[in-house]
Every structure is written in structure tokens, then in C-alpha cells.
Amino acid sequence: xNLISRFKCYCIPLSVSFPLSLLxxxxxxxxxxxxxxxxxxxxxxxxxxxxxxxxNEFTTYCYQRDLPKAMKALNSMQKHKLWxxxxxxxxxxxxxxxxxxxxxGKIVHQHVFSNGYEPKTxxxxxxLNMYVKFHLLDEAQVLxxxxxxxxxxxxxxxxxxxxxxxxxxxxxxxLIMMLRDGVKPNMYTYxxxxxxxxxxxxxxxxxxxxxxxxxxxDVFVRSALVDxxxxxxxxxAALHIFNEMVTGDLVVWNSIIGGFAQNSxxxxxxxxxxxxxxxxxxxxxxxxxxxxxxxxxxxLLELGRQxxxxxxKFDRDLVLDNALLDMYCKCGSLEDANCTFNQxxxxxxxxxxxxxxxxxxxxxxxxxxxxxxxMRTSGTQPNYITVLGxxxxxxxxxxxxxxxxYFESMKKLFGIDxxxxxxxxxxxxxxxxxxxxxxxKLIHEMKCEPDAVTWRTLLGACRxxxxxxxxxxxxxxxxxxxxxxxxxxxxxxxxxxxSQRWEDVANLRRSMTDGGVKKEPGCSWIEINKxxxxxxxxxxxxxxxxxxHEELNQIIGRLKEEGYVPDTNFVLQDLEGEQMENSLxxxxxxxxxxxGMMSLPKGKTVRIRKNLRICGDCHVFAxxxxxxxxxxxxxxxxxxxxxxxxxxxxxGDYW
DNA sequence: CTAGGGTTAG
Numbered sequence: 126x127n128l129i130s131r132f133k134c135y136c137i138p139l140s141v142s143f144p145l146s147l148l149x150x151x152x153x154x155x156x157x158x159x160x161x162x163x164x165x166x167x168x169x170x171x172x173x174x175x176x177x178x179x180x181n182e183f184t185t186y187c188y189q190r191d192l193p194k195a196m197k198a199l200n201s202m203q204k205h206k207l208w209x210x211x212x213x214x215x216x217x218x219x220x221x222x223x224x225x226x227x228x229x230g231k232i233v234h235q236h237v238f239s240n241g242y243e244p245k246t247x248x249x250x251x252x253l254n255m256y257v258k259f260h261l262l263d264e265a266q267v268l269x270x271x272x273x274x275x276x277x278x279x280x281x282x283x284x285x286x287x288x289x290x291x292x293x294x295x296x297x298x299x300l301i302m303m304l305r306d307g308v309k310p311n312m313y314t315y316x317x318x319x320x321x322x323x324x325x326x327x328x329x330x331x332x333x334x335x336x337x338x339x340x341x342x343d344v345f346v347r348s349a350l351v352d353x354x355x356x357x358x359x360x361x362a363a364l365h366i367f368n369e370m371v372t373g374d375l376v377v378w379n380s381i382i383g384g385f386a387q388n389s390x391x392x393x394x395x396x397x398x399x400x401x402x403x404x405x406x407x408x409x410x411x412x413x414x415x416x417x418x419x420x421x422x423x424x425l426l427e428l429g430r431q432x433x434x435x436x437x438k439f440d441r442d443l444v445l446d447n448a449l450l451d452m453y454c455k456c457g458s459l460e461d462a463n464c465t466f467n468q469x470x471x472x473x474x475x476x477x478x479x480x481x482x483x484x485x486x487x488x489x490x491x492x493x494x495x496x497x498x499x500m501r502t503s504g505t506q507p508n509y510i511t512v513l514g515x516x517x518x519x520x521x522x523x524x525x526x527x528x529x530x531y532f533e534s535m536k537k538l539f540g541i542d543x544x545x546x547x548x549x550x551x552x553x554x555x556x557x558x559x560x561x562x563x564x565x566k567l568i569h570e571m572k573c574e575p576d577a578v579t580w581r582t583l584l585g586a587c588r589x590x591x592x593x594x595x596x597x598x599x600x601x602x603x604x605x606x607x608x609x610x611x612x613x614x615x616x617x618x619x620x621x622x623x624s625q626r627w628e629d630v631a632n633l634r635r636s637m638t639d640g641g642v643k644k645e646p647g648c649s650w651i652e653i654n655k656x657x658x659x660x661x662x663x664x665x666x667x668x669x670x671x672x673x674h675e676e677l678n679q680i681i682g683r684l685k686e687e688g689y690v691p692d693t694n695f696v697l698q699d700l701e702g703e704q705m706e707n708s709l710x711x712x713x714x715x716x717x718x719x720x721g722m723m724s725l726p727k728g729k730t731v732r733i734r735k736n737l738r739i740c741g742d743c744h745v746f747a748x749x750x751x752x753x754x755x756x757x758x759x760x761x762x763x764x765x766x767x768x769x770x771x772x773x774x775x776x777g778d779y780w
Numbered sequence: 781c782t783a784g785g786g787t788t789a790g
Contacts, residue, residue, distance in 0.1 A: 215781065250781040257782095281782040288783095316783040348784045379785035386786085414786035447787035454788095478788045510789050517789080546789065578790065764790090 180209050187216040195220065196229050199236055206240050211248040218251045222258045230255050234268075243273075250278045257286040277308055285317035296321035310334075312343040319349040325357055344370075348377035355384025360393075375406050383415040391419035395428075408435065410442045417448040424734035424761050425652050426456035447475050454483025457732060457759040457766050474508050482514035486765045488775030490522030507539050516550035520557060521765065523779060528554040545573045549582050556586025557779065561595055577607040584613065593620055611637070611644035649717035649735040653724045660716040669720065674711075677719045681710065684749050692742040714743050718750065718758060730757040738762045739780070748772050 183198035187209075195217050202208065214237060221230040234252050237244045244252075249272055256265035269275065269283055280303040287296035300318050303310060310318075315335050322328040332350065335341050341350075347370055354363035367373070367381045378401045385394035398416050402408070408416070413436055420429035429452040436449055446469050453462035466472075466480045477500045484493035497515050500507065507515075512535050519528030532551050535541050548571045555564035564583055568575050580602040587596035600617040603610055614637050621629040647662040660667060667673065681689070691710070714735050721731035739747075739762050751758045752772035760767045768775035 211781095218781090247781060252781090254781055276781095278782045283782090285782060311782085313783045318783095320784090343783090345783050352784065374784095376785050381785090383785060409785090411786040418787075442786090444787045449787090451788065473787090475788045480788095482788065508788090513789055549790080576790095 176205060176207055179205055180207055183209055184213050187213050187220070190216075190220045190223075192217075192220050192224055192226060192229060196232065199233065203236050203239065208237070208242055211245050211251075214244075214248055215251045218255050222255055225259070227259050227261070230259065246272065246274055246276055246279065250276070250282060253279060253282045257282060260290075262286055262290060262292075275306070275308065277311055277314065280306075280308055281311070281314045281317060284314060284321075288317050288321040293321040293323055297323070297327070310338070312340045312346045315340055316343070316345040316349040319346075319353045322353055322357070325359065328353060328357065344372055344374060344377070348374075348380050351377055352380040352384065355381065355388070358388055360384060360388055360390065373404075375409060375412070378404075378406055379409070379411045379415065382412060382419075386415040386418040386422070389422050391422040391425075394419035395423075410439050410445045413439075414445050414448040417445075417452045421448070421452045421455045423652075423657070424456050424650065424732065425657070426453075426458055426732060427652055427655065429453070429456055430461075441470050443469075443471050443473060443476070447473075447479060450476060451479045451483070454479060454487070455761070457487060457761055457768065459483065459487050459489065472503075472505065474505050474511060477503075477505055478508070478511040478514055481511060482517065485514055485518035485521060488521070488766060488768060488777065490518040490524065493518035494524075494527065507541070509541055509544060512539060512541055513546050513550060516547055516554070520550050520554035521776065521779065523554075523558060525554060525558050525560075543572070545571070545576060545579065548573075548575070549579050552579060552582045553586070556583055557589065559586075559590050561586060561590060561592055565595065575602075577603050577610065580606070581610075581613070584616070588616070593623070596620055608640055609642050611642045614642055615644060645736065647713045647735065647737045649713035649733050651717045651721050651731070651733050653721070658717070658720060660713040660720070662711060662713050667716075667720075669723075670716075673716055673720050673723070676723060677710070677715060680719060680750065684746070684753065687749060687753060689745065689749050692745055712740065712743050714739060714760060715746060718747060718760075721758075722754060722756070728756060730759055733758070733760045735760065735762055738764060739767060744774065744778070744780075748774055 179198065179201050183195060183202055186195035186198055189195075199217070214233060217233055218230065220226075221233065230252075234255075237248060237252070249268065253265050253268055256262070256268065265283060265286060269279060272279060280299065284296050284299045284303070287293075287299060296318055300310065300314070303314070315331065315338075319328070319331060322331065332341075335346055335350070340346050347366060351363045351367045351370075354360070354366065363381060363384050367377065370377065378397070382394050382397045382401065385391070385397060394415060398408070398412070398419070401412070413432055416432055417429060417436075420426075420432060429449075432452075433449060436445055439445070446465065450462055450465045450469070453459070453465055462480065462483050466476065469476060477496070481493045481496050481500070484490070484496060493514065497507070497511070497518075500511070512531065515531050516528055518524070519531065528551065531538075532543060532547060535543060535547070548567060551567055552564045555561075555567065561583075564586060568579060568583065571579075580599045584596055584599040584603065587593075587599060597617065597620055600613050600620070603613045604617070607613075614633060618630050618633045621627075621633065646664075649660045651658050651660075658667065681691075714733055717733045717735075718731055721733065725731060739760055744767065747758050747760065747767065747769045749772060751769035758767075758769040760769070762780075765776065765780060767780070
């Protein structure tokens, strides 16, 4: 039996209202209820005016947000079996929420159901909301189940709670129950439940309902639609809904900019940011976070620095600081990153992980491991990604023993089960160290299924250590899982060519053509004077391409005098023999480096981002050139960074 | 009384 039915029969609420002036309190409205009619008629000590005082006092404290005094007054009302009106209780409950006063909140809950009092739906909704804000969803659900009647707010409160708690199935289930119950969802309901979509078919259905109920014009519903389409990678759909909006506001700008930034379309994110500024909106912390993320993905250090200037205008914001930190790490400026990290007023697991990974990717593995030790004493618990960063640091510095130690003890030390990516790091660690058999064994021992990335890691190691048989095996595994991987196709066909297996080569080339597999051309980007210059292998559209080629040829000539020999001798090179040296010459990073040298002031670091991993020849080229020109060169490839200085690279030739 | 945006890996 629930609370309501248990007390129902006793209660005859009595409502008394009186002029505000009588109370001498200007801001409140009050009426009070008493379930104790029989008691004062039989001469109990509490007089009518005393009762007014008790409720009056309670009301005053509630509106003054004085929680301790209000709770004391509540206690006295409870004794006298008196009740205030629902709005006053709502004030008190707001106050409990603000103070995270769970105990007091539960007392209010008990009180409003005591002695047969029947709170209105409005008041129970307030209590529902309170439990939701306290993250006590089970309590909220119990209360919800006990409600004699539930309106759209009751349903929406719970649906939103499940959506926010990532209990998507539950949220969707509740929506269906709501519809079955004959309660019509409103814009609040839909803007909440959209986040609970499990996929596009779900989303399409909800979108149809929204359209049918005529709610698609609501700003909140629309921005929720924009957001969820973007989160599911349907950026064009998101943009379409966004562009149709008449009133947009800042939040929806942030949604759409964030959507592109998170889907690694930094370019479009920045375009939208410019559009937003032109429309007269001022960026806030959320906007800047997304803009920084766009800079990060495009490696736009100079633009990132400009954003930093705007960041310091705002109050400190952990998420924003983390994005700033990551921007400096990913743009290869460790000095700035370190500075940002040290100045942060608050650090969470993301800040630590970002910095650790930043050190590791930039070739400072020892610093990464040292920082991890500091983190362990700081009281912040490492997570899945932190450990990944630590293992990455070990694998890229050849620290086999450290890596094995952390991998084997991660469950015991940090309570984290090794996932596919952790295994991947270990395969990398063992593979690079030449322990190819051990690496293969580890893949077969994995608790989760290896994916194409895992096998590609092994293939990379085979390439370095020139193990053709294992490379063939790994390549076949990759093509099973990812039949469109052009790089692997070409690699495999070169393995066959090397062993004169021409029939296999022909078969492979045929299945490539049939499958429509195309190799992504190598591309490098450089930021100069707020402009991004892109260089693509074989593309001659850059206005200064002729001058660049001329300069490159001269540089190569000078480097050859210093002993540079173009390295066409990679056993598993991904190009056909006769094209090799010529193609190497025009690798996009060489063009970008030369253009950077020609355009940037003397001594300024040349920073390049590229879409493919750097090849051995370009690596040697950059090392020698950095020394000859006495200039730092930083190249970011999809996995890590190369800081070239004085004829050496921060990766220690181990990438 | 119920609703929307941002950070770490690959």
C-alpha cells in the first residue's frame, strides 16, 4: 500500500485565506491548510491565531531561503498537523536542491504526505524534480509510480532524467508509456528525449512525431534536433535544420559549431564561427571551446593563440582550459602547453591525460611518465584514456619493461580492464621492439576482438622489421575487416611484387579496381599569415608551385653534398619502383616545408600538419634540413609529432 | 514543477 492510499480516508483539508496585510509580510502569498479540524474544536492548546503564526513563520523562512529555520518551522507545523500551500513548499524544495540538502528534502517529502494530506500533482512534480536533481532516480521512480495522476510535467521530468543519465532505453520506453497513457508530450518532452536516440531510425521517428505535433518550430526542440543530428554525424541534416531557423540563439550556434568541430570538420566549424560573429553574436566559453577544438584538429597554432586572448577575458573554466591545453599540445607547442597546465587553477583527469598524452606524442615519453607519477600522488584517479597515454609513451620510447608493467598491473592498480586500444599499444610496443611473435600472440589473446587498427599496428611493425610473411598475414586480416583500406592493398601488392608473385599482384589490383578502392593522396598543410596552404602530392595548383619546386631542387642538391641519399630502399615501400625517387621528391611535406622556409621569417619554426604518416625519406630530409638551415621543423602526422632540430628528431627515429 | 551547447585516445 502506498503513502497516498494509506492516509486518504482521514483527511479533510481546511483552507483559510486572508489578506496579505494581515500578515505584515509584503512579498508572500499564503494560505494554510489544516487536517486537524477535530483537534481544535475539542479544545487543544493551539489557537487559531497561533496556527496562522506557525504557518506564517514557515512561509516567511521559505521565501527568505533560510533552510534551517524553515525546517524548524516545518517541524512545528508537523506537530500541529498544519500545512502550507504548494508554492511555499516548492520554494523550500528549491532551497533544498540549492543546498544539496537530501535529508531535509526527504523530510519535506514525508511531511507533505503525512496525516492523510494529499499533495497536488504540482507539488509531487516538484519533489520528483528534487530527487532527479539529487540523482536519486530510483526514489523519483517510486514516487512517480505512486502518483494518483501524472501530467506532462511528471512524465517529462522523469524522461529528461533518464535521458541525462544516459539511460536511453528507459527514456524511450517512458515516452511510449506516456503516449499510451494519453498524455501528450510537449516541446519540453521532445527536447529532452531527443538526446536518448539510439540511432538514426529512432531519430527519424521522433523527428516525424515532432513534425506531426507541430513542435518543430520551438527553439529548444530545433536546437536539440540540430545537436542530435550532428552527434550522429549527420552534419548536413543538422546544418539544414539550423539554416531554417529564424530565431537562432547562441546555444544553437554552439551546437552546430560544436557538431562540426567534434566530427573533425574544423574547417566548417571555423566558417560557422565567422558566420556567427557576422550575425552579431558574442562567443562564450562553449563557443571558444569548440573553436579551439577546430584549431586543434587543423593544427592552427596562430589562430589558437588568438583564441587564447579571448579565453582570458572569461572566468576560469575547466573545460575551456582543457581545450586550450590540448590545442597547444596538438599544435606541437609544448612550452605553451606546459605553461597553461601549470597555471590551471583546477585540474581533472582530462587535464592530466591531455598533458601526459601531449608529452608522449611530442616525443617526451620520460616527461609523460614522470607526470603520470605526479598525477598518482595528486589524488586524481587515472582513467581508460590516461593509461592509454602512458602505454603510448612507453611504446614510442621503446620502454618495453615499463609498458609491460603498466599493462599487466592496470587492473590491479587503477581498476581499469585493458581494452582494445590498450592491447593495440602493447602490440605496438612489442612490435617496434622487434618482438613480433610476442605481439602476434598478444593479439590472439585479446579479450575483445582485434579490429583493423590492431592488425595495422602489427603490419607497421612488420614493415619496420621487414617480416614479409607476417606482414602478408596481417594485411589479409586488415582487408577482411576493412576491404577499402587502400594503403594495405598497395602494401600487400608490393610484398607480392617483391616475391615475384605476379598473379597475386594482378588479382589484388583487380579487386581494388572492382571495389572502387582509392588511395588517399598525401596532403600537408601549413598556416602562414592567417592563411592555410595545402599541398597535395601531384597537385600543382599552388600559385608558387614553380618557385617551390625550384627551391626544393636546390635544397636537395645542397643536402646531397652534405651526404643526403634519397631513401627509396624501404622494403615495403608503397610506391612502384621507377616512380620512387621522383615521387619522394614531391611528397607533400617536402613542398610544405620548403614553402614555410620561403615564407616565414628567418628562425621561425616551420609547423606542418599532414594526413598520412611521414615516410622515412622525408624524415631524413627534415632532420638534415633543420640542421643545415638552423631552423626547427615540427611535423604532426596522424599519430604523433616530429620536432626536428640540429639534425635529430624528438621521436628518436622511432615512430 | 519539466527542455538545448564545450574538454582527453583511435
